[in-house]
Amino acid sequence: MTDGFATRAIHAGQTPDPVTGSIVPPIHQTSTFLQDGVGNLREGYEYGRSGNPTRTALEVQVAALELGAHASAFASGLAAEDALLRAVLAPGDRVVLGDDAYGGTHRLLARIHVPAGIVLDTVDLTDEAAVTEAFSTPVQLLWLETPTNPLMKIVDIEALAARAHAAGATVVVDNTFASPALQQPLTLGADVVVHSATKYLGGHSDVIGGVVVTSDDRIAEQVAFLQFAAGAVLAPMEAFLLTRGIKTLAVRMRQHSANATAIAEQLLAHPSIERVFYPGLPDHPGHEVAARQMRGFGGMVSVAVRGGRAEALRLAEGTRLFSLAESLGGVESLIGHPDSMTHASVRGTPLAVPENVVRFSVGIEELDDLQADIAEALDRI
Structure with a gap:
């Protein structure tokens, strides 16, 4: 039996400290980890960019809330989006983006990824004729928000995900506005969820962060590699603050x-x-x-x-x-x-x-x- 949402928000990834019994797991404010021999790592941790227990706790927590299998936490929402785009797209791929999306997402695509060879089309995803036309040309990635920012359009995730999958496209939902407390896109057919964790997940305007959540093992592996290789990782203190905020989500x-x-x-x-x-x-x-x-x-x-x-x-x-x-x-x-x-x-x-x-x-x-x-x-x- 799966625990309820509020229970998962408080307990997922939050195992009390085994040494002291501290109910709140400690902040692992460290850049590196002692090895018991060359390559003999304790719990798999070796360097703060490749992994940190506080960040892992947050990733487990957010994955549990979205009912996903994997999560990767980044230094900002846009860093999370950028890693995901690099993980799933190749030059020549076409992205369909809702026409009322966060301005930073559009800027990231239009000014960084389009010059690198990505094709971008913005579409009113609430307009049936516009959607039909959008899918008349091959699509590799459908990126949607619901509710949208700032005009609060609502997109039917399940219906659009089915349509996108029939066309062979990956479906990404920016779930920042709703948060997993109100909406879980993976259960409606989305392949990936992204969050500006700065917003409702943190909830106290004191931290910047981003998260990618998916149950697709291949996408998760690629995103995690970019998290490590490009290094836009979430710091331990920010991970702790997000974890604390999420408990009252x-x-x-x-x-x-x-x-x-x-x-x-x-x-x-x-x-x-x-x-x-x-x-x-x-x-x-x-x-x-x-x-x-x-x-x-x-x-x-x-x-x-x-x-x-x-x-x-x-x-x-x-x-x-x-x-x-x-x-x-x-x-x-x-x-x-x-x-x-x-x-x-x-x-x-x-x-x-x-x-x-x-x-x-x-x-x-x-x-x-x-x-x-x-x-x-x-x-x-």
Whole structure:
């Protein structure tokens, strides 16, 4: 019998220290390991780049949460993505990327991997005609987010994975927005899951990291080799902080989702808001799919502000508890203007975000306080 999610989050990979009995495994803050003879390694550890017990504990923990067989942890989400792309692609391979993806992912593909010979097409993966056209040409890799960043589109993972596999493509899902507490793409047919662990996995805005999870032995071996050979590994202290954050992931995501749902409804009723992007709202075009493949709708809400860029900036700069900052997924609430901040790198591309869009990362503060903060900011637009 498999333990429940919250139980795995607390116990997977977290064996108490056998020497002292410490319930929390120690941080192995070391660059190298004593050998009992040439090539006679203790538990397989020899050098911090090739392996570290604290990093291993995190990798076991995240793999368990995603119901995957293997995980590799990296120094950032983009380092994790880059290693995966290098592991599975060859020059001439074609990547289909959702047209509302994280700007950094698009930049990585367009400015680093395309010059190295990869072919990139961005596609609205919620548009049946666009998907049909995309698969009319050979595809080696399908990369999708759901919910997307920042327009909160919902993609049917199971249906698209089946379609991609029929075309011989590998399917990657960036699960950063949902986290494994709300969605487990490997169980829906995805081959690989990637995370910016900086966000909901860490949950406290105090660490940068990334993880690749898969049950495909070949992909796992290639990613692990690149982790070792290229060296963008997660440091022991960061691995410890992520492990500690993950232990409260289940309860945090419940509160993020509850607060975000209430705030989405508040924003929907305000005359200064033209549109609310949140899959928990019944009129969201992806609501039914999200309800089927997710266990909650998450803590991210975006809005289109009536007027335009100036009004959107006034909202983004007008809150008190929602701090104006990049990133997301921490216990504290954040607000941002994607076109100027997180997605500035995709201006002028198919992934450009409308200038009147504002993104909220809804934290776990008291809901009344958050709603009052938003109401005051809206009154000043």
